[in-house]
Amino acid sequence: MSATEELTGPGQPVLRLEEMILNMGPQHPSTHGVLRLVLHLDGEQVISVEPMLGYLHRGFEKIAENRTYLQYLAMISRLDYLSGFFMEWSYVRSVEALMGLRVPKRAEYIRVIIGELNRIISHHIAYGDFLMNLGASTPFVWAFRDREDVYDLLEMVTGQRMMYNYMRVGGVRWDLPDEFEASCRKFLKEFPPRIDEYEKLVTENEIFLSRTLGMGIIKPYEALDYGISGPNARASGVDWDLRREVGYSVYPEFDFEVPLGQHGDCFDRYKCRIEEMRESTKIIEQALDSLCGGPVNLKLPPMLRPPAGEIYRAVETPRGEYGVYLVSNGGLRPWRLKLRDPTFSAISMIPKLTAGNKIADLVAIAGSLDLIMGGVDR
Amino acid sequence: MTAEITKLTSQDALEHAREILGKFARDLTISDWHLVVECRPDDLPEVALRLRDDEKLSCKYLCCIIGVDFIDWMEALYLLRSQEHSVPVRVRVRLDREKPEVPSVTYIWSGANWHEREAYDFFGIKFLGHPDLKRILTREDYDTHPMKKDAWPHRVRRTEWRWEELERPRRLPGEPDRRERS
Numbered sequence A: 001m002s003a004t005e006e007l008t009g010p011g012q013p014v015l016r017l018e019e020m021i022l023n024m025g026p027q028h029p030s031t032h033g034v035l036r037l038v039l040h041l042d043g044e045q046v047i048s049v050e051p052m053l054g055y056l057h058r059g060f061e062k063i064a065e066n067r068t069y070l071q072y073l074a075m076i077s078r079l080d081y082l083s084g085f086f087m088e089w090s091y092v093r094s095v096e097a098l099m100g101l102r103v104p105k106r107a108e109y110i111r112v113i114i115g116e117l118n119r120i121i122s123h124h125i126a127y128g129d130f131l132m133n134l135g136a137s138t139p140f141v142w143a144f145r146d147r148e149d150v151y152d153l154l155e156m157v158t159g160q161r162m163m164y165n166y167m168r169v170g171g172v173r174w175d176l177p178d179e180f181e182a183s184c185r186k187f188l189k190e191f192p193p194r195i196d197e198y199e200k201l202v203t204e205n206e207i208f209l210s211r212t213l214g215m216g217i218i219k220p221y222e223a224l225d226y227g228i229s230g231p232n233a234r235a236s237g238v239d240w241d242l243r244r245e246v247g248y249s250v251y252p253e254f255d256f257e258v259p260l261g262q263h264g265d266c267f268d269r270y271k272c273r274i275e276e277m278r279e280s281t282k283i284i285e286q287a288l289d290s291l292c293g294g295p296v297n298l299k300l301p302p303m304l305r306p307p308a309g310e311i312y313r314a315v316e317t318p319r320g321e322y323g324v325y326l327v328s329n330g331g332l333r334p335w336r337l338k339l340r341d342p343t344f345s346a347i348s349m350i351p352k353l354t355a356g357n358k359i360a361d362l363v364a365i366a367g368s369l370d371l372i373m374g375g376v377d378r
Numbered sequence B: 001m002t003a004e005i006t007k008l009t010s011q012d013a014l015e016h017a018r019e020i021l022g023k024f025a026r027d028l029t030i031s032d033w034h035l036v037v038e039c040r041p042d043d044l045p046e047v048a049l050r051l052r053d054d055e056k057l058s059c060k061y062l063c064c065i066i067g068v069d070f071i072d073w074m075e076a077l078y079l080l081r082s083q084e085h086s087v088p089v090r091v092r093v094r095l096d097r098e099k100p101e102v103p104s105v106t107y108i109w110s111g112a113n114w115h116e117r118e119a120y121d122f123f124g125i126k127f128l129g130h131p132d133l134k135r136i137l138t139r140e141d142y143d144t145h146p147m148k149k150d151a152w153p154h155r156v157r158r159t160e161w162r163w164e165e166l167e168r169p170r171r172l173p174g175e176p177d178r179r180e181r182s
Helices: A003-008 A060-064 A069-073 A084-099 A105-133 A138-158 A180-202 A206-212 A220-225 A266-289 A342-348 A350-354 A359-368 A373-377 B010-024 B041-053 B112-123
Strands: A020-024 A036-042 A045-052 A309-317 A320-328 A336-340 B025-031 B034-039 B061-069 B074-081 B089-095 B101-103 B126-128
Touching: A036 A359, A045 A350, A045 A359, A060 A336, A069 A084, A084 A105, A084 A309, A084 A320, A105 A138, A105 A180, A105 A266, A105 A359, A138 A180, A180 A266, A206 A266, A206 A359, A266 A359, A320 A342, A320 B061, A320 B074, A336 B061, A342 A350, A342 A373, A342 B112, A350 A359, B010 B025, B010 B034, B010 B041, B034 B041, B041 B074, B041 B089, B041 B101, B061 B112, B089 B101, B112 B126
Parallel strands: B034 B089, B101 B126
Antiparallel strands: A020 A036, A036 A045, A309 A320, A320 A336, B025 B034, B061 B074, B074 B089
């Protein structure tokens, strides 16, 4: 009689006790794209997780070496497709810094306005998808309903809904349309009550609280150790926001708060994103008030030749620090372009966060980290 | 909210780094408001530990590890940052291109694990002592490190089709070949 038979008695079906290996993804709806998680399971308990990346690898860094600086600008918003504007911003910022350009003031305000609108729609997805992972479908539909209003604004300015291609080195592509300001102010008036609605629906819901409180805790020193940034780190109490610390663009002019969490669990990460949406509306309002006249881009030659050198510039995207490291040899094409994605670091922490939890909690934790695979796989 | 961060000037950071690193740093400069530390591959763990554990330059956060191929040599760059001040630190390690090897810093920053795997994947840099050094973004049986400048392009150029080399249409045994008959 084998050891496993002893548990159920002779002649009874054998109880299988060995660990089970299960592939979650790459097409699983709660992995947000094409992430494969290899789960080692003991019943429903997760023993260990191994994330497998690369299903969306398109060789962005290699392609950059064969494109001129402006050609590459067209494809960079495909990286993190929910916050494409920030991808363009980080790239453009590093090229501008390398060339030593001063961007016109009006262009900087426009960048801030569009960027913060983009942050709002990205957090909409984070909110809706996280709740969808937990099994609530109403918040998802509400988020998608309200996202449309922002999309209308962005379409009015850039002509696109997702892949904007609106940034240019030295400014933005064209000026804001005349009717933009009124529509944007209308949206800013309507939006904060809707955030209250979201919160009323979710934040104090008992099922939601029991699923998220104390789940997937990231300690502040762990967040730094794993290189986690953005709302994921701020939920743990790491007080770091590049908009404030580095103060790029015209952010130092604005008065806004950086929402912080205390415990670093799934609930705090959710709450941080909700508060950031409120702060974004404040920033947009101030930017609209101080919008000045003037040109929106610089006159530059069609072929950019930044001087030889290296540079690293980062922006605060909805997911954290997105950095572009650029090496130029003075030619038409970058010698090396490295894209530093915040989600890459966040995914590397999933094995640590989920070991010992149930599968359903793994889904909640992965959802609360707000993963987008487009930027990770590059 | 006002930043409660003691602003350290880059000159202070440079002098302090010179003090704590001593002979381990081959070169210390400031470029683009980053403090750039250049060191030999063997000294990297010592430099990394001192930068992390020092009270003033407490580089607790590893932003990313970047490989760069300069054809004559190869480089591994470590972008570090601290919570306490606003001078980012760049550690630059120059590697032999034929045999790029550098000690792993996974035990110093846990986040280095995947960044090192990525640098290995793209540039073939061997991180000695890494717990599980394997490819991360490209497929496992890929036979080159694609970001190296001399990487095989991995695309065989399609030659023009020549009709005579095409396989003849298949037919069952005994069935007459219709093309021959016509």
